[in-house]
Amino acid sequence: MQSNFTDKQIQILEVAETLFAEKGFDGTSVRVIAKMAKINIAMVSYYFGSKERLLESLIIYRTSDLKYQLDTLLQEELEPIDKINKLIELYINRINSNRGIYRILHFEFTSKKREQNLLAFSELKKGNLKSLESIIEEGQRKGIFRKDVIIPLITPTILGTFFHFHMNKTFFENLLNLKTEELYNNYIKTNLTKHIQQTIKALLIYES
Amino acid sequence: MQSNFTDKQIQILEVAETLFAEKGFDGTSVRVIAKMAKINIAMVSYYFGSKERLLESLIIYRTSDLKYQLDTLLQEELEPIDKINKLIELYINRINSNRGIYRILHFEFTSKKREQNLLAFSELKKGNLKSLESIIEEGQRKGIFRKDVIIPLITPTILGTFFHFHMNKTFFENLLNLKTEELYNNYIKTNLTKHIQQTIKALLIYES
DNA sequence: ACCAAAACTAAACAACTGTTTAATTCAAAC
DNA sequence: GTTTGAATTAAACAGTTGTTTAGTTTTGGT
Numbered sequence: 001m002q003s004n005f006t007d008k009q010i011q012i013l014e015v016a017e018t019l020f021a022e023k024g025f026d027g028t029s030v031r032v033i034a035k036m037a038k039i040n041i042a043m044v045s046y047y048f049g050s051k052e053r054l055l056e057s058l059i060i061y062r063t064s065d066l067k068y069q070l071d072t073l074l075q076e077e078l079e080p081i082d083k084i085n086k087l088i089e090l091y092i093n094r095i096n097s098n099r100g101i102y103r104i105l106h107f108e109f110t111s112k113k114r115e116q117n118l119l120a121f122s123e124l125k126k127g128n129l130k131s132l133e134s135i136i137e138e139g140q141r142k143g144i145f146r147k148d149v150i151i152p153l154i155t156p157t158i159l160g161t162f163f164h165f166h167m168n169k170t171f172f173e174n175l176l177n178l179k180t181e182e183l184y185n186n187y188i189k190t191n192l193t194k195h196i197q198q199t200i201k202a203l204l205i206y207e208s
Numbered sequence: 209m210q211s212n213f214t215d216k217q218i219q220i221l222e223v224a225e226t227l228f229a230e231k232g233f234d235g236t237s238v239r240v241i242a243k244m245a246k247i248n249i250a251m252v253s254y255y256f257g258s259k260e261r262l263l264e265s266l267i268i269y270r271t272s273d274l275k276y277q278l279d280t281l282l283q284e285e286l287e288p289i290d291k292i293n294k295l296i297e298l299y300i301n302r303i304n305s306n307r308g309i310y311r312i313l314h315f316e317f318t319s320k321k322r323e324q325n326l327l328a329f330s331e332l333k334k335g336n337l338k339s340l341e342s343i344i345e346e347g348q349r350k351g352i353f354r355k356d357v358i359i360p361l362i363t364p365t366i367l368g369t370f371f372h373f374h375m376n377k378t379f380f381e382n383l384l385n386l387k388t389e390e391l392y393n394n395y396i397k398t399n400l401t402k403h404i405q406q407t408i409k410a411l412l413i414y415e416s
Numbered sequence: 417a418c419c420a421a422a423a424c425t426a427a428a429c430a431a432c433t434g435t436t437t438a439a440t441t442c443a444a445a446c
Numbered sequence: 447g448t449t450t451g452a453a454t455t456a457a458a459c460a461g462t463t464g465t466t467t468a469g470t471t472t473t474g475g476t
Contacts, residue, residue: 026231030463040426041465150399153403157407159368168364191361202411238433247454250454251453259433
């Protein structure tokens, strides 16, 4: 995965990612970014033009290869329900190991301030939905999945469950006794992922 | 529902709610709050002490009666699955008509900056979980609900689905052709709520 | 060795931040 | 009508914000 950014730019982007994720875009000053990245303040404007465009660059830098991963999954020879399970695993794994940027996306592009920005993000979402649609429709044709589910609402259930869990990290760390970062990550990879898979499977198959 | 705030304070709180929800806490200046609330800048410090404590007051002002609503639901004579459905409806309705504050809670109290603040919020979540637990355990005793669900992960599925939908409002407005605010709200009250109820019901009842 | 472009720096810029001050207006109590 | 405390004000405070400037250093090609 090549990118159009230089090493120095990437260094800045990754520091910005950490800080934006922790303190939010407005809560992070370019001076702090510069200090942490050990560069001069002026370099942010020099390389990216502005703080706002630094954020845009960051999003492009981080989301550019998800589409590819999804496409290869679609090509695999698997039963629809297994594809769904793999898709959920892919989503959770990916978001969980790129928490920073997804937190930022979640935060910054839902507040009205920056809503119109970044058509690319909206296109990404549309593409993801198309992939999910094609899997579910395949399952419906095969008579495995029920036909009265609202497909566009499945993504909110998958991602929303994860996000809501992660957004309340401290709360669940206490509740579930996940004392170390490793335990927390492990819980996501096993229990939370399984819960989501179980939920979606039940939703797609169960007839009342 | 009486509150400990004067009319003037409430006036400021409600303006702050709108602005914090739109632009975030850091993205909103006390000057803008003051201008919109048609008061002098100094009044914010005068009434609340600081901007940070204005936020705390806002949260107390908005979340203080949820616990009561949940408790009365628990007392009702209903089948467990109907209680669950009612609980989901209550949650969605409540959050949807108090979008501002829940958006703020969602945003501000997940970034590390203000994490330790507001024990009250954490207590609220614990109480909510207890209510849900008691309903599900009743259903399990009656043999209606399966026993291998992870109860604390159900709230993330319910609330997460709603939040993720709402956080991507613009996206779904375009996708589902919800041109007016009324159509959007209606979609939440009917389709989205039904989707969540259907999902949780399937999860609780379906055996693979 | 020379040159031009790129990389980098410290300093200054004007605008904005949350909070405090000191003075003034207002309202009810006596 | 005077007093007293609360409500309100404009102005000032000291600090931070993102960006730009005007230099300096570094780099790589000739």
